[in-house]
Amino acid sequence: MNIAAPIMDDLRPPPFHETWNHRKPAEVVKKRAADLPDMTALSVRAVMPDLPETIWAEDPLLGPTNVDEVRRHAKAQAEAMDWSKIEKGRMVNIIANPHGFQLCGEAYVTMLEVIAEHVRTTREARVRVRIAESMGHIENPDWVKIYNLEERFGDVTECPQIGPGKKVDTRLGDMYVLKKLFDAPYFIHTHVTEMREGYLHRMMDRLFKPFGMSYARLESRSAYHFGFGPRTGQIVSREIFESPDIQDRYVGTMVLDTTSEGVVGVHGNNDLYALDRSLAAGIMTNYGAVMRILGEIDDCVVIFDDHGCSVYTYAGGIAFDNMLCADVDFLDLDNLSVLAPEIHDRSDPGLTMGKNNAIKSIVINYMAGGVPQPFVWKNFPIHIVGETVKKWLYNDPTNYHISDAKPQVWSSLDEAVAAACKAGNTKNVIAFDRTPGAFRVSRPLAEHLMKRARAVRKQVEEELLPKWLRQRGLA
Amino acid sequence: MPKKVRMVAKIITENCTGCRLCEQVCPTVAIGMRPRREDEPGKSRNIAELDSAACYNAQGCVELCADDAIEMVELEEPFEVGFGIQDKVDTDEVKALCKKSGFSPIMRICVCTDTNAGDIAAAVIGGADTPEAVSLATGVRTGCQELCLQPILRILAKAGHEDMERNPKTGFQWYGESAVLWDHLDAKGEFPEEILEHYPNFPLETERADMGKLSKRSRK
Numbered sequence: 001m002n003i004a005a006p007i008m009d010d011l012r013p014p015p016f017h018e019t020w021n022h023r024k025p026a027e028v029v030k031k032r033a034a035d036l037p038d039m040t041a042l043s044v045r046a047v048m049p050d051l052p053e054t055i056w057a058e059d060p061l062l063g064p065t066n067v068d069e070v071r072r073h074a075k076a077q078a079e080a081m082d083w084s085k086i087e088k089g090r091m092v093n094i095i096a097n098p099h100g101f102q103l104c105g106e107a108y109v110t111m112l113e114v115i116a117e118h119v120r121t122t123r124e125a126r127v128r129v130r131i132a133e134s135m136g137h138i139e140n141p142d143w144v145k146i147y148n149l150e151e152r153f154g155d156v157t158e159c160p161q162i163g164p165g166k167k168v169d170t171r172l173g174d175m176y177v178l179k180k181l182f183d184a185p186y187f188i189h190t191h192v193t194e195m196r197e198g199y200l201h202r203m204m205d206r207l208f209k210p211f212g213m214s215y216a217r218l219e220s221r222s223a224y225h226f227g228f229g230p231r232t233g234q235i236v237s238r239e240i241f242e243s244p245d246i247q248d249r250y251v252g253t254m255v256l257d258t259t260s261e262g263v264v265g266v267h268g269n270n271d272l273y274a275l276d277r278s279l280a281a282g283i284m285t286n287y288g289a290v291m292r293i294l295g296e297i298d299d300c301v302v303i304f305d306d307h308g309c310s311v312y313t314y315a316g317g318i319a320f321d322n323m324l325c326a327d328v329d330f331l332d333l334d335n336l337s338v339l340a341p342e343i344h345d346r347s348d349p350g351l352t353m354g355k356n357n358a359i360k361s362i363v364i365n366y367m368a369g370g371v372p373q374p375f376v377w378k379n380f381p382i383h384i385v386g387e388t389v390k391k392w393l394y395n396d397p398t399n400y401h402i403s404d405a406k407p408q409v410w411s412s413l414d415e416a417v418a419a420a421c422k423a424g425n426t427k428n429v430i431a432f433d434r435t436p437g438a439f440r441v442s443r444p445l446a447e448h449l450m451k452r453a454r455a456v457r458k459q460v461e462e463e464l465l466p467k468w469l470r471q472r473g474l475a
Numbered sequence: 476m477p478k479k480v481r482m483v484a485k486i487i488t489e490n491c492t493g494c495r496l497c498e499q500v501c502p503t504v505a506i507g508m509r510p511r512r513e514d515e516p517g518k519s520r521n522i523a524e525l526d527s528a529a530c531y532n533a534q535g536c537v538e539l540c541a542d543d544a545i546e547m548v549e550l551e552e553p554f555e556v557g558f559g560i561q562d563k564v565d566t567d568e569v570k571a572l573c574k575k576s577g578f579s580p581i582m583r584i585c586v587c588t589d590t591n592a593g594d595i596a597a598a599v600i601g602g603a604d605t606p607e608a609v610s611l612a613t614g615v616r617t618g619c620q621e622l623c624l625q626p627i628l629r630i631l632a633k634a635g636h637e638d639m640e641r642n643p644k645t646g647f648q649w650y651g652e653s654a655v656l657w658d659h660l661d662a663k664g665e666f667p668e669e670i671l672e673h674y675p676n677f678p679l680e681t682e683r684a685d686m687g688k689l690s691k692r693s694r695k
Contacts, residue, residue: 135619135621138534138537160538161620162500162538162539163539165647167650171670172670174653174654175654176650218624219625219649222653223653225622226584226625226655227657227658229685232656232674235674235677236653333678333681336682338689340689348688351689371619372618372619374589397482397587398587400479400481401479403479473676
């Protein structure tokens with residue numbers, strides 16, 4: 001293992017899976033971005049040498065791929081938690097989320113197994129797994145099949161947000177949650193700490209977020225966006241969590257703590273407030289420089305080459321939303337940071353975000369649909385590789401307007417990237433292909449990022465992180 | 476911008492068990508039930524039936540169907556919905572309903588279909604009295620469905636349709652309005668102490684001021 005080397009070309013992107021709606025991108029995508037000439041894998045650890053060591057990683061170059069340590073940590077956490085609320089023989093819902101499977105794979109499943117086993121043996125309870133599905137569910141890999149969840153857990157149900165709901169009373173009034181997630185006398189909340197949708201949760205009550213998002217019904221999910229501001233949407237999550245009906249059923253939380261390389265810890269607590277505050281500083285420390293270095297790119301072509309839809313594709317262990325919004329520091333609570341590039345005004349730059357002028361073009365080798373991205377199609381030239389991928393995108397209920405961007409369709413990835421680079425007058429390319437622990441970039445961009453890494457670390461450590469912590473009462 | 480519908484659902488009758496989930500979730504209620512004909516293979520007495528003109532490619536039915544009884548098929552001739560809806564009603568009425576509901580007419584509500592508050596208000600003024608009718612008129616709620624519901628319910632309620640019934644009655648296309656923060660501002664435009672005290676780390680006052688600035692910028 002050589003995790004200090006800046007270039008780690010042996011790291012590969014994870015393979016494509018068949019999707020829930022029976023698409024087989026592996027049969028359609030002829031070439032991955034990693035196989036383009038002049039692409040390389042810049043180690044995230046080269047940018048952030050102080051990352052904690054992993055206890056599980058998807059690739060052996062980044063740490064152990066067996067789940068022994070995850071199991072040991074999860075067991076220790078489970079034994080330290082109080083499960084006495086659960087009465088013998090009663091039903092417990094373990095609530096899981098697709099991001100856990102996507103980013104942490106067997107480690108996440110192992111954590112769920114430890115929880116299930118512990119609750120069954122110590123409380124003689126019945127256990128089932130409820131997966132809180134949200135946008136793009138049918139275009140995602142079928143995690144239930146990929147990880148044999150029905151064999152491993154028995155009763156497993158995917159619960160889309162369009163499914164039946166129920167009302168809960170909150171301090172602010174009625175809110176709505178998904179009925180199937182909370183249809184047992186007890187539930188256990190699980191999560192991973194990775195930095196997707198930071199522009200929404202703003203690292204305010206980060207571990208509560210699913211209560212206002214994937215656990216919420218459409219009504220309250222909509223209210224998160226339209227009835228609250230960008231720094232206060234998380235109040236929906238807190239209100240739902242604190243509602244009497246949810247509190248009656250809540251037992252505890254267990255999370256995988258992650259970095260760009262994989263899992264670095266397992267943490268459990270009955271007290272979600274305490275757990276959230278104990279992990280918040282670490283999350284910002286471990287992801288801060290990785291997020292901010294994307295703002296150091298002056299010009300580039302972005303390739304989507306992954307499951308996930310646009311902002312939910314990953315590079316260097318973080319989602320594309322971090323790059324799309326790199327024009328504004330959305331962890332700085334002085335910035336409103338509404339995702340609204342169409343009304344951006346340079347005279348008050350912190351108010352809106354989402355038009356990163358460094359992005360010269362976007363090449364879609366493959367991406368899932370299911371999440372509306374008009375702010376991408378309207379703001380950047382689009383290139384698509386192959387007619388099948390084009391057809392999938394055009395037929396997406398949420399992105400039919402990609403056709404208005406008049407994307408150019410190319411027969412090969414090489415042609416698409418060459419055309420995009422030529423039009424954008426850049427040699428910098430970054431692929432969001434979910435390679436763990438590394439940025440998949442062209443060599444000129446790798447060299448540029450290496451040159452900027454020290455200054456970015458310094459800025460985060462000395463200026464930004466102290467401010468982020470201070471604003472959240474964590475300093 | 477109108478939505479371009481490129482696919483519609485197709486019922487695979489032999490797989491349909493008549494469970495009605497598709498009918499209950501469809502945002503445009505494009506699916507109903509009918510008796511199974513004697514010559515149709517399959518076991519259930521009733522099966523789903525599609526009104527393809529009302530199917531706007533939302534795919535919620537595909538997501539919920541546990542019997543693989545629905546597939547999406549490409550249309551040879553795609554069709555557009557929601558085109559020019561504000562041209563058909565009085566502009567001042569649209570503005571007034573939007574104001575009463577707390578939205579700028581140009582505020583984008585459905586990102587998937589690029590439907591703004593003015594479009595929704597126009598549909599309601601034009602006769603749409605439920606979210607399903609608003610969806611049929613505008614295309615709204617036929618994409619991800621996860622962002623747009625609250626403002627639709629709010630505009631309908633402010634137009635006097637707060638007691639509307641679901642269609643079908645057992646459906647779960649929508650339940651009711653969810654609580655919002657802005658409703659808790661007092662007459663002076665300030666948050667009550669109870670909320671400020673409960674959320675000491677949230678920049679509530681700054682949020683209110685910045686959202687006001689953003690609103691002004693949108694109006695420009």
